[in-house]
Structures are given as C-alpha cells and as structure tokens.
Amino acid sequence: MSVSTVKSAIRLPPLPSLADLLRMLDLRARRQLSQNFLLEPRLLNKLAKAAKPLAGCHVLEIGCGPGGFTRELFREGAQRVVGVELDRRFQPCLENLQDCVRAADRDLELHFTSAVNFSTDGLFTQREQDLSADWHSQQLPKIRLVGNLPFNISTPLLMTWLQDIAERRSVWQHGRVPLVLTFQKEFADRLLADTWTRSRGRPSILTQYLCEARRCFDISGRAFLPQAKVDVTVVRLVPLRQPLIPVPYPYVNKLVKHAFAFPNKSLVACMETLFPPDRCDLLIRLFAETGTQPQCTPRELSIAQFSDLCQAYHRMCQTEGSELFDFTYIGKEDLWRTRKSVQRKVLNGLTVNYFTVANIVNKTRLAQQANQSG
Numbered sequence: 001m002s003v004s005t006v007k008s009a010i011r012l013p014p015l016p017s018l019a020d021l022l023r024m025l026d027l028r029a030r031r032q033l034s035q036n037f038l039l040e041p042r043l044l045n046k047l048a049k050a051a052k053p054l055a056g057c058h059v060l061e062i063g064c065g066p067g068g069f070t071r072e073l074f075r076e077g078a079q080r081v082v083g084v085e086l087d088r089r090f091q092p093c094l095e096n097l098q099d100c101v102r103a104a105d106r107d108l109e110l111h112f113t114s115a116v117n118f119s120t121d122g123l124f125t126q127r128e129q130d131l132s133a134d135w136h137s138q139q140l141p142k143i144r145l146v147g148n149l150p151f152n153i154s155t156p157l158l159m160t161w162l163q164d165i166a167e168r169r170s171v172w173q174h175g176r177v178p179l180v181l182t183f184q185k186e187f188a189d190r191l192l193a194d195t196w197t198r199s200r201g202r203p204s205i206l207t208q209y210l211c212e213a214r215r216c217f218d219i220s221g222r223a224f225l226p227q228a229k230v231d232v233t234v235v236r237l238v239p240l241r242q243p244l245i246p247v248p249y250p251y252v253n254k255l256v257k258h259a260f261a262f263p264n265k266s267l268v269a270c271m272e273t274l275f276p277p278d279r280c281d282l283l284i285r286l287f288a289e290t291g292t293q294p295q296c297t298p299r300e301l302s303i304a305q306f307s308d309l310c311q312a313y314h315r316m317c318q319t320e321g322s323e324l325f326d327f328t329y330i331g332k333e334d335l336w337r338t339r340k341s342v343q344r345k346v347l348n349g350l351t352v353n354y355f356t357v358a359n360i361v362n363k364t365r366l367a368q369q370a371n372q373s374g
C-alpha cells in the first residue's frame, strides 16, 4: 500500500463489551501475570491517542489481554497490530477481534509467548509500505511500541528497550520508534524525575539521556479490574536524535549504576565501588578531570555532568584495558580490607598511607587545583 492510500480511523463491526467478554469466557484475572484490565472505553481511547499519529502505523503491543487497548489502536487508524500475550485464555477474544479488523482490511498478528525474550527480527521489514524513517530526521517511523504493561516485568522490559534504543537494535533499527507505556506511578516519577528530587535515580538518567520523556496522564488504580493497589501513569518516550551522553551504553549503564549505589551518600562513596580498591588514583582522576564535587550526592547531578563523568570513565577504560571495565565491586567490607592492606601509594606526587572518603576528597581538591593552574 502506498503512503497516499493510508487509511485512518475505522468503525469496527459491533463487538461485545470487554466486561461481557470476560464474563462469557469466565476469565478471572491472574495475579501472577499482573492482570489488571482497563475496561473503560474512554480511558482506553485516551491511551491509544497518546500514541498518535497512528494512521497507517504498525504497532507492537505488549500484553493485549482481552484486547480493549488493541481495539482502540485500530479505531485510531493503526494498520497492523502485532500483539504479544502470554496468556492463551485470551486467544478467543483476540481471534474474534482479528476477524473484525480483517474485514476492514487491517491486520492483527498474534504471538502467544512472553514479551521478555520476544524477538522483533523481521517483524517490520519486507512490508510493501516503507515504515522506517531516518534516525536523524524530524520524522518518526510508522511504528509504535505500546502496552498497558504487566507491572512485574515493566522495569526489565524498559531497561532492555533503552539499551536497544542506544544501540539502534530491534524495532529501533527502523528509526526513532516512540513508546507509549503504563507504569506504576512511583516508577514513572523515577523515569521523569529532575535533579535534586528524591525520585531521581538510575532509571531517570538512562531514560532522559536517550529519550524525550513525557507524562501523558495518570490513571487511578480504581479504574482497573481488579482494582490495582497503586495508581498508574501513562508515559510517552520519543528517542532523541542524538543521545545526551556520547558514550557506548554499557559504560553509561555501569557508571550510572555505581553512581546511585548509595543514593543518600556522597558521590565519592558511591563511585569508589567503580574502581579496584588499589586504584584510588583513577577515582581522583575522574573527579579532577570532570570538575565534579566528590561530596555532592548523585541526585544533584545533571545529565550534562553525568555525560562528563561517563566520557572520562570511557577514556580510562580505553587506556587502562578491559580489566577496568570488567572489575566487579566486591562489597564494602572487602573493599575496606584491601584498601587498608595497601601500605603506601603515590598519587599525583602525593603520598597516602590509607584511603578514606575524606582524604579522597582532599586529594581530588588538590588535583583539581593542579589541573586549573595548568
């Protein structure tokens, strides 16, 4: 189909209400699959509208359930929905919807499997209509990733997708595919959190350096069947044309993970877990080269400051060899014992007998002054 003949919103043939469907098929929600259904058509339509424009789009939907959201995606103009659902009990409802949309020349493709290891290879290629858009252009590809996600897997799914975005893999090989997803409100707050707020953490940095993230609207837990214990937030993520941290994802992920090792403590206490215990020189260099204050807390740092830290860490890994990146933190006790056993170390011409956070802060200050005076 050519772009000029793309169809927009459709009126689906009459379908039973979702509540009737669940009743007819005697489908009770399974807690272990995080099944909380949205049955209210107005809310489902609002959710689909958050993924607009949908006309002619191909949509990957995670966790279709009885298909309420899926219906609305078609009503808003989706050409094809690829639905991934783990629970086969929904097969009759979804196949019923499949027949309806086929009658309107649309396509619902169903995969009854877990979304966790679901491969998108070949899903959006070899289609007559070109769905892709250049990563650097303003235009978005005609592909969407959406889902009223099961709470129990929403975090690992998002983390995998963020890495895929950074590495332009999976659906993001076709361009900056937007995501419209539901999260527990508390987790959504973490994704969107600004500097100096309590919610700021690893998910905030990883999301915001790669995507423009927007809160669309909140849904009360009471709107779900069965009622969810927490409220839910709908978030729209659009990958940025240029990530704000120009460093390969594994290095960013590792540094950020360590930076938030103890979110209420000083950055130096967190960052020392990034380096082998006998390499405090590297820790001091990291602060000195980036002008970062070791006593600040990780929540105070902007994405630009994280970018400086990641770039410096990446440079060190390149010069020091792969052992530095491969170093795994061994726990505070061991770190302290090893450090005490380091008798004398010469760092930037300064002799140190043992290391404490306080003397790393001092050494950093001296190294920063030395850097400034040339």
Ligand SMILES: C[S@@+](CC[C@H](N)C(=O)[O-])C[C@H]1O[C@@H](n2cnc3c(N)ncnc32)[C@H](O)[C@@H]1O
Pocket (backbone or CB within 6 Å): 033, 034, 035, 036, 037, 038, 039, 062, 063, 064, 065, 066, 067, 068, 069, 084, 085, 086, 087, 113, 114, 115, 116, 148, 149, 150, 151, 153
């Ligand atoms: C919160 S419900 C949403 C259902 C429906 N989309 C709606 O809006 O009412 C989450 C859905 O994800 C499905 N699910 C749970 N774990 C899954 C997994 N690992 N892979 C795919 N689907 C899964 C559940 O069976 C359920 O249908």
